[in-house]
Amino acid sequence: MNEHEEEGFLGSSRELNRFKCTVSYDGTHYHGFQIQTNALSVQEKLEQALKRMHNEPVAVVGSGRTDAGVHARGQVFHFDSPLEIRMDKWTLALNSYLPKDIRIQSTEPIHADFHARHDVTRKQYRYHIYRSRLENPNRRLYWAHVPYGLDMDAIRAAAKVLEGEHDFTAFSSAKSDANHRVRTIKRLDIEERKVEDGEEIVLICEGNGFLYNMVRIIAGTLIDVGRGRSSIEQVQQALKLKERRLAGKTAPAHGLNLWWVAYD
Amino acid sequence: MNEHEEEGFLGSSRELNRFKCTVSYDGTHYHGFQIQTNALSVQEKLEQALKRMHNEPVAVVGSGRTDAGVHARGQVFHFDSPLEIRMDKWTLALNSYLPKDIRIQSTEPIHADFHARHDVTRKQYRYHIYRSRLENPNRRLYWAHVPYGLDMDAIRAAAKVLEGEHDFTAFSSAKSDANHRVRTIKRLDIEERKVEDGEEIVLICEGNGFLYNMVRIIAGTLIDVGRGRSSIEQVQQALKLKERRLAGKTAPAHGLNLWWVAYD
Known part of the structure; x- marks a missing residue:
């Protein structure tokens, strides 16, 4: 087992897999979930963390907006990634790139048709x-x-x-x-x-x-x-x-x- | 009744009266209760508020220190004042000069021998x-x-x-x-x-x-x-x-x- 494998990183292919994440955040310092120009958003922080893991932009699709100052215990978003990381390591890896007021609670693989906003029931x-x-x-x-x-x-x-x-x-x-x-x-x-x-x-x-x-x-x-x-x-x-x-x-x-x- | 009286302000004498206050604070942004050089303290904020009310320095004596980052629901302090403010207005008046993370909960007159630190039981x-x-x-x-x-x-x-x-x-x-x-x-x-x-x-x-x-x-x-x-x-x-x-x-x-x- 090489060093990367020990850390849970199994490599990368160009095949994209979809992931569903649940995230908690303290909305105090954010202008809501959705990306905005000239204002800090939770989505921007999530995309920054994903970009640092992927060395390229990765889009985050949330279940919907939350207003400035509103908190979330269980917001949901999806993203696509070619990274092959051991499933139990995704949440830890993402959290290591996120500020303390945003915490991923779970990450799971999901079928490619899943859409975090359209499929909300x-x-x-x-x-x-x-x-x-x-x-x-x-x-x-x-x-x-x-x-x-x-x-x-x-x-x-x-x-x-x-x-x-x-x-x-x-x-x-x-x-x-x-x-x-x-x-x-x-x-x-x-x-x-x-x-x-x-x-x-x-x-x-x-x-x-x-x-x-x-x-x-x-x-x-x-x-x-x-x-x-x-x-x-x-x-x-x-x-x-x-x-x-x-x-x-x-x-x-x-x-x-x-x-x-x-x-x- | 003049305007000052309506606001609860009855005037000022040079006779000093002692007051006992209970204060709650969120310690997150403070280097503890006690005044320190080059670091924000709760005591400094309390003395600033009292100074703005009195137009002169007023010393705050707390029941004891709390460390940087420690919170308080019921810290106690005393101070002396010549101001004659209606008793039910003291807490409101002080809070109007304090930041939101420090809230006076009660103010009461107390005998001149009372000492917030020495008398703790x-x-x-x-x-x-x-x-x-x-x-x-x-x-x-x-x-x-x-x-x-x-x-x-x-x-x-x-x-x-x-x-x-x-x-x-x-x-x-x-x-x-x-x-x-x-x-x-x-x-x-x-x-x-x-x-x-x-x-x-x-x-x-x-x-x-x-x-x-x-x-x-x-x-x-x-x-x-x-x-x-x-x-x-x-x-x-x-x-x-x-x-x-x-x-x-x-x-x-x-x-x-x-x-x-x-x-x-």
């Missing part, structure tokens, strides 16, 4: 709210702080109104370029946990697709309902009349986390 | 371990990552050995300038919680005083015991022989959090 986002009188500095990057009391029963009831298939025009940014705004929320659950200085409230939102800013607007709306600034009736009206102004504000990006992406 | 530190196969980028600033399995029963048994009054020479840095190294650990408990990708393990360490690096060396030792690299017998030997090399490595600073400081 479901996604789960989680919105993290920390309710306490005063701010906790160690939560400021990952939890949206809410200093007032929240009526959790009202929030849960309003969440039930949003579940299912609806036209979510009222819950999407004016910047959204989607024509068809009907989406299905398969699950919108609220988990709550008492901690020393307040409560952790996690909105779990699962669906077959999401409009631009949709989860953050849903989070902002449910917070408004919880503090009595909005009501179940108003949420129903927002869905029916498709008016953005009837929904709540867009909740801050740093509370949002792309939890997983599922494929058939 | 007990402190609680928490050491945060995140056990999972792969690193989670959103935990990297606040949790020490452990990728291997841990024998929690062995850790709990070793913790019981450390509880009580002992000479903790083996569990202190060579840099410690304390002559007398007998301390009492009133409580050394381990809390465990399963989360999606692993376990949160929190070491709760309460005592009447701590030597330099003591909690981090205890954490490093308990991790060694948990992975089978050390044993209860070796912990007992370390205490008895007072040899630093028999204890574990100093666990990383970012896992440590000064949870509270108690006074009589």
Whole structure:
């Protein structure tokens, strides 16, 4: 066994194989997942790491965008490579070229027809709210702080109104370029946990697709309902009349986390 | 009521009153609590905020140091001020001059004999371990990552050995300038919680005083015991022989959090 083999590197052929990766990132220092001019993105860091491994450009195709400041526990992307690296070494090799705020969780070979964006069947986002009188500095990057009391029963009831298939025009940014705004929320659950200085409230939102800013607007709306600034009736009206102004504000990006992406 | 009064500012006399503050901070970007030349400290930020409120220097006296990168949920300090600000406005006023990674939690008037360092009767530190196969980028600033399995029963048994009054020479840095190294650990408990990708393990360490690096060396030792690299017998030997090399490595600073400081 030569040195390269010991390191898990078996050589290179010009035959391309497709790989599917799951990646976690702390979105704090990035202008979102997708490559942009003049702004740091997660995709750029991934392509830089792949380029250093391949000595040539390698394109990364993600499951979709995430906004500036949004985190991911389980973003998925694919790429093609001629490198023959032992499967258990791919994740380690990639991570060695990535900054600490981006960590590949798994790498697996996948058939050449797999497409990380087109083949998505479901996604789960989680919105993290920390309710306490005063701010906790160690939560400021990952939890949206809410200093007032929240009526959790009202929030849960309003969440039930949003579940299912609806036209979510009222819950999407004016910047959204989607024509068809009907989406299905398969699950919108609220988990709550008492901690020393307040409560952790996690909105779990699962669906077959999401409009631009949709989860953050849903989070902002449910917070408004919880503090009595909005009501179940108003949420129903927002869905029916498709008016953005009837929904709540867009909740801050740093509370949002792309939890997983599922494929058939 | 004039404008100042509405804002909670009642004026200033030259009579000094003493105040006790509790402060939380994210230690990531600081070289510890205590002021140092050429390195950013939490104390410096607090004194800058007080100086901006007073237009003159105001000294901050903390309950003790915390190392570079160590966090605090409940550090305590005192200061003297001639300002007459409505009590409920002090915390808000101070926070308005502080960066987001330092948050005053409470401010209260205290008798002039109170001393934030001399009068400490007990402190609680928490050491945060995140056990999972792969690193989670959103935990990297606040949790020490452990990728291997841990024998929690062995850790709990070793913790019981450390509880009580002992000479903790083996569990202190060579840099410690304390002559007398007998301390009492009133409580050394381990809390465990399963989360999606692993376990949160929190070491709760309460005592009447701590030597330099003591909690981090205890954490490093308990991790060694948990992975089978050390044993209860070796912990007992370390205490008895007072040899630093028999204890574990100093666990990383970012896992440590000064949870509270108690006074009589």
